[in-house]
Ligand SMILES: Nc1nc2c(c(=O)[nH]1)N[C@H]1C(S)=C(S)[C@@H](COP(=O)(O)O)O[C@H]1N2
């Protein structure tokens with residue numbers, strides 16, 4: 001009999017998760033499975049797990065997805081237990097489920113899920129009747145699932161090529177292996193707390209951005225209204241705080257949107273206003289002290305003159321120059337002005353609260369382990385960024401950091417744009433350890449101490465070993 005509970009429980013759990021996915025994508029209803037995942041990553045202490053997963057799986061999506069599969073397993077197990085309860089202790093099963101769903105996802109979703117579960121159970125009992133009477137039982141349920149599935153539309157990936165060139169000794173757009181100075185949207189890294197299928201897709205859904213809390217005049221603006229307000233452009237480098245030294249969770253683009261200051265001025269601050277809190281459609285939160293809000297911060301709706309793709313935050317996201325990506329919520333739905341801080345999603349999990357970008361530099365070419373030919377000139381080249389603090393120079397060492405030479409530095413597109421750098425190099429035979437470091441105006445040299453990304457972002461010099469024959 002317990003074997004049947006296992007099968008039924010798993011089917012029930014899977015069915016609820018699927019219907020819930022439709023409700024989440026279609027109407028933005030809180031999904032208990034996603035919240036369970038949030039809890040688990042919270043209580044397991046993502047920081048240490050993250051560092052571990054980082055080593056074992058690299059810094060891609062694998063670790064996150066494994067954690068998610070674990071959550072799915074737990075979710076199914078919970079429904080097996082509930083199914084068993086329902087069979088053996090009948091009456092306590094539904095209240096238990098109610099408490100579980102309420103805890104996981106609040107009253108609205110909690111009631112809806114309990115209702116759905118009751119429906120599942122009731123149908124399971126009823127089905128024997130229906131079967132005898134002509135088997136109509138499963139049909140409407142299948143229809144419901146199909147309708148809900150259709151509600152969520154997914155979007156294909158595309159990205160236009162964008163290149164830019166400035167006259168210089170170096171043809172910047174033709175250095176083999178060097179990053180594009182402007183990252184096309186389709187090539188910009190993607191990071192989200194959610195497994196990909198749970199990223200909100202707000203395309204075709206009614207949308208409005210609220211500005212509320214300690215303001216004189218709360219605002220509620222649709223996308224078209226936002227677009228009709230005075231727009232600003234900002235060159236901004238987006239980099240994830242979990243980007244390791246030399247990593248590729250970084251890109252630079254030209255963002256378009258409404259200056260956040262403009263919206264706040266329009267709403268009017270009350271005297272007690274101290275903090276900005278940002279809320280997103282996936283339940284993500286971040287906050288920032290009002291006094292630290294840079295004038296350039298945007299509520300962005302376009303990148304490189306294209307509409308934001310769903311995975312990059314359609315219809316709007318915050319662009320907060322100088323801070324890591326975690327402080328730039330995608331799928332923005334609400335901005336609250338408060339008296340005190342609300343600790344952000346990742347900050348709750350041990351990451352930095354301020355998340356100020358550390359000065360970084362990366363060698364794009366040559367690649368680690370490259371075999372070069374003696375006497376042939378190559379360009380050592382890469383990118384550097386100091387979080388909006390102007391760069392004075394970028395230096396390269398070919399002897400593991402003993403001596404340094406100055407690379408050519410391409411002028412940036414803007415204060416918050418990364419910079420390309422390159423250095424012609426004609427090596428003799430041997431093994432070389434290349435290193436790069438950036439130096440800010442005023443002489444502050446990039447931090448050489450090797451640090452893991454957690455909690456304040458990685459530091460240390462990107463190092464590449466090559467062989468010349
Ligand atoms: N709503 C929401 N916004 C979010 C996140 C998220 O999980 N949910 N992740 C943040 C993190 S950690 C980063 S690094 C950036 C990544 O933005 P991108 O995927 O557009 O490159 O989005 C940020 N904004």
Ligand SMILES: [Mo]
Pocket residue numbers: 191239240241242325326
């Ligand atoms: Mo991030």
